[in-house]
Amino acid sequence: MKNNNNNNNTKLILLHPYIQKQGSSNRLWLLAFISLFTIAFLVTLIYSRESTTTTTATAAVAAAVSSVSGFSNTQLPATVINTLLHYSSRSNDSFRMSYSELKPISDVLRKCSSPCNFLVFGLTPETLLWKALNHNGRTVFIDENRYYASYYEELHPEIDVYDVQYTTKRSELKELVASVKEQVRNECKPVQNLLFSECKLGLNDLPNHVYEVDWDVILVDGPRGDWPDAPGRMSAIFTAGVLARSKKGGNGKTHVFVHDFVRRG
Template structure:
């Protein structure tokens, strides 16, 4: 730099000062490097921990999804379902009887229910990990239930029967028992008046382990009655494929009704009735040979027409 006299002077820094500046820069560089390393290690550890936790959660969820419901949970569900305010719900004893069969069913259990009732969500929950399908006569209610509860698999069916025609329909079925009303067949192609042939195709392909007839609703003369569901349940149970569980449990609710009792005797058979009360009948049916032409062992085949 220049002084006041215009002469230029050279200013030299002391070696100590230069050394002190280099040392500060080295300390700063070391601190930044150490901080960066610590940050990277923390990031790697956090990611590994998160991945491990996520994997553990996934495994636990998968294990829980595949496990049966604990007995305590089942008992609580049954208790609250049977003590609801609805006047149409099943009793504790009725629900417990069906629940016990579902628990013993091989997994996954195929459960077919005729009727959307106050127990609909309960049946879906009790058949945990199994296949549960509902059939109802009211298409609007079936659509409503599926929209409100997407986990519900519900379909509607149009019944063509009338409760007042009970005995006429039984006579017609007996008349054609060796043809379209035989006990072993694919109902999808059946012309039997009591056979339901307009259900979704896959309903006929599934080998049902448990079938509950709790619909359609109504006990007045023009109501459809439960003749068709009981007949259909009897055919589905007897038409199961080889290599699967040969037995099918069929429950008929409101067992005090004439149609329920009479059709139960005709198509589910008294020899298969293992338990009954005024409100619930429990049948256990075996698979039949394709050449079988009578539902019950004590039935008499109609005489062939001579015309």
């Protein structure tokens, strides 16, 4: 009876070949995963080494550039300055400065402690020359023609130029000078903050930072004064004088040059 019962309870279990294949498939997936992981690790390791090498190379290049920059902080060689003056003074432009006019300004810029702050009233044929001579310094130009100033700045992005609206007229020269003499102790003081000035000859609508800079050299070569209603240079000369006297830091002196000082207005 036991035997029969055992036989009746016996179950036949057949292992389908698919189960064996499935086990092999799992092993293949595991092997593929390990392979991918190994490849990813190797790629990461190689990339890290290349990144380290690139960083080292970049640091070396930066050091080299820094070294070159340090060298470029020196002033222009005398031969370069003399060459620039030579060709500028022989330009075909009828409004150019002569060599004797260029040389004193160049000499002062050359002796100016770096970085030298140079303010120029007027965009002229010498604009690029002034920028070049004040090597590694700060050169700012002021001009009365906003359209020409914008055009010039677009043509030469390295030039820093601002436009200003003059309220003076050359024909009012005598009245303006008399007004300044009367107000010399009040609105037209030689030392003052021009940003808040009410003096008729004081320019108070320049960018704020222009009044905050201690200018080492100022050149008045504008605006134009060729006709009675032209602005004339009285306001530029007065403003340059106040900026020079109101200097608080930087080099001890401010050198002010006025071009065409013998002409009226």
